[in-house]
Amino acid sequence: MYARPFIDSLDFARNGRRISGEVQIAELPRLLDILENPQGILSYTVQGGVDKQGTHFLDVGVVGQCQLRCQRCLNSLDYPVRLDTRLLLRDQSSLDALDDSVAGGEAEEFDSILADTHLNVLDLLEEEILLNLPIAPKHESGACQVTDGENAHREEKNPFAVLVKLKRN
Numbered sequence: 001m002y003a004r005p006f007i008d009s010l011d012f013a014r015n016g017r018r019i020s021g022e023v024q025i026a027e028l029p030r031l032l033d034i035l036e037n038p039q040g041i042l043s044y045t046v047q048g049g050v051d052k053q054g055t056h057f058l059d060v061g062v063v064g065q066c067q068l069r070c071q072r073c074l075n076s077l078d079y080p081v082r083l084d085t086r087l088l089l090r091d092q093s094s095l096d097a098l099d100d101s102v103a104g105g106e107a108e109e110f111d112s113i114l115a116d117t118h119l120n121v122l123d124l125l126e127e128e129i130l131l132n133l134p135i136a137p138k139h140e141s142g143a144c145q146v147t148d149g150e151n152a153h154r155e156e157k158n159p160f161a162v163l164v165k166l167k168r169n
Contacts, residue, residue: 009113025038046121056089056115061083
């Protein structure tokens with residue numbers, strides 16, 4: 001089990017700090033719900049900074065591989081995780097103002113999160129990974145393979161399989 005890193009996000013960004021490490025996929029409980037297999041390790045990097053306008057940000061990078069379930073064949077699908085994103089740090093009042101401007105049709109170039117004095121880095125990574133995984137993962141067209149044994153097994157489990165056999169006779 002890995003230690004869960006916490007940071008003061010504004011101080012981290014203001015001082016240009018950097019944290020990197022690895023996390024076992026099994027340590028990310030919300031991610032486990034959508035994975036086919038909890039095995040594997042993800043490497044991450046979080047770099048703080050301040051842009052020219054004085055806005056504090058976190059650059060988040062995650063690299064690794066996870067196994068999802070293909071929605072066509074229901075078999076395991078190796079999915080590469082490659083995430084590079086910038087998150088702007090905002091206080092609650094600026095987030096509320098941002099919500100109003102987005103509702104008014106204005107778009108922001110980067111996502112924003114609430115600045116936190118006790119930000120759980122692994123929770124942040126897990127959230128970003130979840131937001132970037134496909135809703136309905138599928139193998140590339142023609143790559144799904146279902147063996148004849150699996151077809152026969154599925155046919156036997158089908159409640160209408162008896163009717164199909166009667167129709168054939």
